Structure formats: C-alpha cells, structure tokens
Amino acid sequence: MALREIIILPDRQLRLISKPVEEITAEIRQLADDMFETMYDAPGIGLAAIQVAKPLRLITMDLAKKNEEGETSPQPRVFINPEILSSSEDVAVYEEGCLSIPEYYEEVERPAKVRVRFMDIDGKVHEEDAEGLYATCIQHEIDHLNGVLFVDYLSKLKRDRVLKKFTKAAKRGGE
Template sequence: MALRPIIILPDKQLRLVSKPVTKVTDQIRKLADDMFETMYDAPGIGLAAIQVAQPLRLITMDLAKKDEEGEVNPQPRVFINPEIISSSEETSIYEEGCLSIPEYYEEVERPAKVRVRFTDLDGKVHEEDAEGLYATCIQHEIDHLNGVLFVDYLSKLKRDRVLKKFTKAAKRAED
C-alpha cells in the first residue's frame, strides 16, 4: 500500500468524467488499497479515484461508527462502476466536506434515499439501498466520478468565493 497525493481544487482533473473499469485486476485492487491508505491518512470517509489523479470509476468508503464501548467497527467498502438507479423525492441535508477542498464544509441537500448498483473487488454486481450518511456519501463520491463537486450545489456567490479562495491558495503555493 502507498499514500497517494490528493489533488486539490482548482485542479482541472477534478472536472474530468471518469472512465468505467473494464476488468477487476490486481492493478485495480492495488489502487483500492492505496486509496484506503490515503483516505484514512487524510482522514476521510470516502475517496474517488479521480481525487488521486486516476480517472477511473472507483470509490473507497468507510463509514465506521464507534459502538457503545468505544470500539471502532470499520466497514471498508469498494464500489466499482457505481451508479444510482433510483432516488427518493424526499431530501435530507448534511454538512459535507471534501478531501479535495480541505477545511471547507457546507450544508448540501440531496435525495434522502438512493438505490445504487456497483461491482465489488471480486467482480460481483450488487444493488443496495442507501439512506442517511451512506446515501449522502455515495452520491458525493459518484458526483466526483462525473466531474461534479459538492460546491456545485451551493449558491453562485458561495461557490465563487470558494473557487476564488482555492485559486489564490494554489497561486501562492506556486510562487
């Protein structure tokens, strides 16, 4: 496993539409392992391959919750070629953040429930219903695969402010 650099806004790669994974190979499994290591190190709960400059339809996610004894129950998940096949009309609002837009959080309204179809690392296709944080996270990460960022759901004023802030920071880092 290896840590990979996470690309940060305003990097134009974040706007790429990722290509489908045609076959689950050892290279794809290694990418997923590297993505978990990178995601945990960041730390985050979800990571799309495009965020580590790999334009492939691959997501890692771990929505681990602490139980009553304070033990962490990790639930690492890999989603290959995920797609939302249905979503509820009912919506929910969660505060979202993004490893590619560090230290910026904003409330985003999305469908409260979705049904997602994806392939796992064994090449098996699954369909699952998602709600709560799981639904929000899977929608956020699938958006990445389509070149969409959570700030795209904000008002133009807020979105422009964020883009301006990160563009300035990128220019300072270059100088």
C-alpha cells in the first residue's frame, strides 16, 4: 500500500466525470488499498478515486468511527461503479467537509435516504438502502465521480468565497 497525493481545489481534475471500471484488476485492487491508506491518513471517512487523480468510478468508505445513534454500515467498503437508483423526498442536513477542500465545513441538505447499486471489490453487485451519515457520504462521493463538489450546494456567495480562498492559496503555493 502507498499514500497517494490528494488533489485540492481549484485543481480542474476535480470537475472531471469519472469513467466506469471495466474490469477488477490487480491495479484496481491496489488503487483501492492505496485509497484506504490515504483516506485514513488524511483522516477522512470517504474518498473517490478522482481525488487521487484517477478518473475512475471507485470509492472507498469507512464510517466506523463516525456512526451515530446505532447507524450501521459495514466498516471498510469499496464501491465500484456506484449509482443512485432512487432518493427520498425528505431531506437531511449534515455538516460536510472534503479532503479536497481541507478545513472547510458547511451544512448541506441532501435526500435523507437513497437506494444505491454498486459492485464490491470481488465483482459482486449489491443494492442497498442508505440513510443517515451513510446516505450523505455515498451521495457526496458519487458527486465526486460526476465532477460535483459539496460546495456546489451552497449559496453563490459562500461558493464564490471558498473558491476564491482556495485559488489564492494555490497561487501562493505555486510561487
């Protein structure tokens, strides 16, 4: 396993639409292992492959440390080619953060429940209902695969402010 560099806003790669994983190869398994190591080191609870500059529809997630009020989610999980099949009309608000937008947190409103289909690392297809933090996290990470960031759900003023802040920081870092 190896730590990979997490790309940070305003990197344009974060806006790419990730391509489906065609086959689960040794390279895909290695990428998932590296993503877990990177995610834990950051530390975070979810990571999309695009965040380590790999535009593939692959997500790692581990909500074990963050579970609330008996929410259950099997611990370390890999989601390959995940898709949301349906969303509830009722919404939930969670404070979200992102490893690609470090140290910035805002409340985001999303569907409270979703039904998701994905393949695991062994190629088995699953369909699950997600709610609570699991629903929020899976939606956040699937958004990454579609080039969408959680700041896109904020008001224009807040979004512009955070984009400006990270653009300035990137320019200072590049000088």
